[in-house]
Every structure is written in structure tokens, then in C-alpha cells.
Amino acid sequence: MKKKPAKKLIEGYIYAQGSLCPACQSNQLDTGFPQPDQGALLMPIRCQMCEAQWVEIYTLTGIKDLKTKEE
Numbered sequence: 001m002k003k004k005p006a007k008k009l010i011e012g013y014i015y016a017q018g019s020l021c022p023a024c025q026s027n028q029l030d031t032g033f034p035q036p037d038q039g040a041l042l043m044p045i046r047c048q049m050c051e052a053q054w055v056e057i058y059t060l061t062g063i064k065d066l067k068t069k070e071e
């Protein structure tokens with residue numbers, strides 16, 4: 001069954017930094033391999049408890065600790 005997660009659910013998921021299943025609140029999550037997608041990274045996640053699956057979306061928000069040869 002496919003259904004679109006409610007906005008509140010997504011906000012809660014992000015607030016918990018992706019550590020809990022949005023369906024059953026379990027923290028037993030399997031992380032897949034990140035896939036680049038038009039400037040974002042898509043990270044497939046699967047819940048071990050209820051077998052829900054979803055995709056985390058990562059976007060570039062900045063860079064830090066730049067080091068060059070001259071330093």
C-alpha cells in the first residue's frame with residue numbers, strides 16, 4: 001500500500017533526525033546506498049520492525065573545512 005506521508009509526520013521525522021520509523025516509531029532501521037538525484041542524495045531506508053520503506057532526501061546546505069595544497 002502506498003500513501004503519501006502527512007506533512008506533520010515528515011516534520012517529526014526530520015526533528016528526530018531520521019532515527020525513528022515514521023510508521024511504528026521503531027529505531028531498528030536499515031539504511032541503503034545513497035543515490036545522487038539532481039543535486040540531492042536519496043537514501044533508501046527500511047524499517048526492520050514493520051517493513052515500511054521510504055527514501056530520505058539530502059540536499060547540499062553548505063561546505064566547511066576547505067583545505068588546499070598551499071596551506
Ligand SMILES: [Zn+2]
Pocket residue numbers: 021022023024025026047048049050051052
Ligand atoms: Zn516501522
